[in-house]
Structures are given as structure tokens and as C-alpha cells.
Amino acid sequence: MREIFQLLFPVACLVCGLPDAQICSSCHRIIGPKIRSREIDGIKYWAGADYGQQLAKVILLAKEENNTPARNFLADLIVQTFMAASTEFNTENSLFIPIPSSRAANRTRGFRHALLLARIAAKRIEKSGIAKIKVGELLHVNRTISDQSNLNKSERAQNLSGAYSMNTRKKVSNSELQDHSIFLIDDLVTTGSSTREGLRALYEAGFGLCGVLSAGVSLGVSTRTFS
Numbered sequence: 445m446r447e448i449f450q451l452l453f454p455v456a457c458l459v460c461g462l463p464d465a466q467i468c469s470s471c472h473r474i475i476g477p478k479i480r481s482r483e484i485d486g487i488k489y490w491a492g493a494d495y496g497q498q499l500a501k502v503i504l505l506a507k508e509e510n511n512t513p514a515r516n517f518l519a520d521l522i523v524q525t526f527m528a529a530s531t532e533f534n535t536e537n538s539l540f541i542p543i544p545s546s547r548a549a550n551r552t553r554g555f556r557h558a559l560l561l562a563r564i565a566a567k568r569i570e571k572s573g574i575a576k577i578k579v580g581e582l583l584h585v586n587r588t589i590s591d592q593s594n595l596n597k598s599e600r601a602q603n604l605s606g607a608y609s610m611n612t613r614k615k616v617s618n619s620e621l622q623d624h625s626i627f628l629i630d631d632l633v634t635t636g637s638s639t640r641e642g643l644r645a646l647y648e649a650g651f652g653l654c655g656v657l658s659a660g661v662s663l664g665v666s667t668r669t670f671s
């Protein structure tokens with residue numbers, strides 16, 4: 445029976461394993477897109493989906509297993525958040541700044557996760573002719589940081605405090621950014637400590653941001669701050 449299924453549906457869903465599309469219609473329905481937006485401390489956040497078992501699997505596949513369909517799915521969620529942001533800002537010319545990962549994580553993975561998401565999303569937006577997007581890897585992690593996944597909110601904030609700096613090798617001049625809307629790009633907002641640290645570093649360097657675009661948001665962790 446399994447063989448017949450595989451003949452009929454050669455692709456199995458990445459999330460639930462059922463023979464169907466790379467992300468089957470029921471997993472797709474569960475994940476979204478479900479656009480969430482919220483202003484926190486004067487900065488606007490947009491997320492493309494709520495964090496749950498299905499989205500967690502997709503993020504894990506993209507981030508730790510370099511899975512292209514999973515990465516494309518996350519990039520599409522970011523494209524949706526950009527469309528939502530475009531109803532509030534003039535995003536015709538925009539700059540995407542990916543949230544950096546630790547050097548150790550980049551080395552182990554062999555790629556820079558948020559940078560790839562930003563690039564794919566930018567390419568798709570440009571292809572549709574909606575906007576022109578620059579991707580600037582302007583932030584980097586300047587010291588050793590711990591893996592955030594097992595830390596609570598205050599531990600995460602402490603772990604990342606002062607950990608991001610401007611990437612001096614990727615200078616972008618102010619004139620180059622004139623009339624650009626600037627967005628931080630991440631796969632998932634949980635406690636918001638990475639985005640807060642990213643905003644701190646960018647504000648100190650004189651950048652004014654329009655907002656944060658993320659594929660997902662963890663409502664379980666941050667219902668009170670993000671809904």
C-alpha cells in the first residue's frame with residue numbers, strides 16, 4: 445500500500461510525512477499564513493504564523509537541516525508580512541537586515557539562516573514587481589553566546605545583551621538608504637530578545653527602522669506582549 449502511495453504521490457509532507465505536497469494542505473492550513481502585527485516600544489512587528497508543532501518542524505528543517513522547501517516556505521511567510529507592512533509604509537525601496545546567528549551556529553550549519561530567508565523573500569518580492577529590496581547583513585554577533593532555546597526570557601536578554609555589533613565589512617551609506625524602509629528579518633520572535641538587541645545595535649549606529657518581519661511568533665511565550 446505504501447509503495448502505491450509513493451507511486452501516486454512521490455512527495456511526502458515535510459511536516460506530517462503524509463504523501464501529498466512538500467507541505468500538505470492540512471499542515472499548510474494549520475500553519476497559515478496568519479498575519480499578526482503589534483507595536484511594541486514604538487516598533488512595529490509583523491509575523492506570518494503562530495508558533496506550533498508544525499511551524500517548529502519547518503523551522504528546524506530549514507535551520508538545522510538546510511532543507512530548501514522548508515526555507516522557501518518560511519521565506520513566503522516573510523513575504524506575506526512584507527505585504528502587510530506595505531499597507532502601512534511606503535516600502536517601494538526597502539532594506540532587509542537579517543538577525544545574525546552565533547559564529548558557532550553559522551560554522552556548524554555552513555550557512556547563515558536568516559540571511560538566506562531574507563534573500564529568498566527579497567527575490568520573490570522583487571520578482572513580483574512590488575518593491576525593490578536590498579539585503580544588508582549589517583549585524584553580526586561580536587562574542588560567544590549560548591544557544592537560546594533552553595533559556596528563559598531574562599536569561600535570553602542577558603545572553604544577548606550587547607552581543608550584536610555593526611558589521612563593518614558591510615558598510616551601507618546613508619545616501620544609499622535614502623527613502624528606504626528598513627526591516628529586521630527573523631525566522632521566529634519568541635521573547636523578542638534577539639530583535640531588541642538588533643534594534644539596539646542599529647539605533648546606536650543611527651538607523652531608523654520601520655519594523656520587524658518574522659515568519660512566526662510564539663504566542664505561548666509572549667501572549668501579553670504580542671497578539
Ligand SMILES: [Zn+2]
Nearest residue numbers: 457460468471
Ligand atoms: Zn502535512
